[in-house]
Amino acid sequence: xxxxxxxxxxxxxxxxxxSILCNYKAIEMPSHQTYGGSWxxxxxxxxxxxxxxxxxxVLTDLxxxxxxxxxxxxxxxxxxxxxxxxxxxxxxxxxxVGVFVVAVFWIIYAYDREMIYPKxxxxxxxxxxxxxxxxxxxxxxxxxxxxxxxxxxxRSSGLTAICTFSVGYILWVCWVHHVTGMWVYPxxxxxxxxxxxxxxxxxxxxxxxxxxxxxxxxxxxxxTQKKPPSWQDMKIKFMYLGPSS
Numbered sequence: 001x002x003x004x005x006x007x008x009x010x011x012x013x014x015x016x017x018x019s020i021l022c023n024y025k026a027i028e029m030p031s032h033q034t035y036g037g038s039w040x041x042x043x044x045x046x047x048x049x050x051x052x053x054x055x056x057x058v059l060t061d062l063x064x065x066x067x068x069x070x071x072x073x074x075x076x077x078x079x080x081x082x083x084x085x086x087x088x089x090x091x092x093x094x095x096x097v098g099v100f101v102v103a104v105f106w107i108i109y110a111y112d113r114e115m116i117y118p119k120x121x122x123x124x125x126x127x128x129x130x131x132x133x134x135x136x137x138x139x140x141x142x143x144x145x146x147x148x149x150x151x152x153x154x155r156s157s158g159l160t161a162i163c164t165f166s167v168g169y170i171l172w173v174c175w176v177h178h179v180t181g182m183w184v185y186p187x188x189x190x191x192x193x194x195x196x197x198x199x200x201x202x203x204x205x206x207x208x209x210x211x212x213x214x215x216x217x218x219x220x221x222x223x224t225q226k227k228p229p230s231w232q233d234m235k236i237k238f239m240y241l242g243p244s245s
Contacts, residue, residue, distance in 0.1 A: 007061040017051040020132040053094040087150040095214035115187035166204040
């Protein structure tokens with residue numbers, strides 16, 4: 001029952017996220033002590049999402065290894081459910097939220113870092129941890145998408161789920177402001193109510209776009225309708241996905 005490179009890589013990514021989360025939580029920052037704690041930041045929520053997702057990936061790999069060749073239909077049925085959960089998490093949360101955090105953070109950072117990541121934070125958060133939170137998320141999720149096929153849910157249910165997440169987080173940010181009088185992100189302090197509504201609406205639209213982008217990218221990578229699968233593709237599917245996909 002040997003582990004293959006892809007499975008080892010998933011385990012390494014999971015351990016890296018656990019390390020990032022532990023180091024982030026250990027930092028004594030004033031914002032961690034205020035209402036909502038770390039949970040008011042989308043970056044932290046995304047880290048939790050990525051850690052849970054890769055945890056499910058590792059669990060799926062281990063379950064696949066344990067059930068392969070057993071002939072136990074109940075175990076295979078449970079494995080199918082686990083694979084479905086893994087695929088749903090990538091489609092609805094891990095890919096769109098992860099790409100959103102990386103893209104929006106670095107775009108605003110490049111324009112004016114004080115609007116999203118004030119220089120004062122350099123005294124608390126080392127550079128490697130900042131990149132662990134805002135950079136490596138993207139290559140990690142792209143590696144996962146490239147090495148394993150993921151079955152996307154129906155487009156209507158997927159878009160409904162990502163919209164629910166987006167609106168839920170926006171309402172949470174507004175509630176934190178209502179309770180504390182302070183916006184979670186500094187740049188929201190410098191724009192008017194109308195601009196905030198436009199920004200929140202734009203973020204929801206962007207999340208939907210990123211969901212569709214993930215679906216298109218997944219189909220492009222694993223398109224078996226335009227060409228027959230190669231032996232390497234079949235080998236990847238057999239070794240990494242287990243008896244069902």
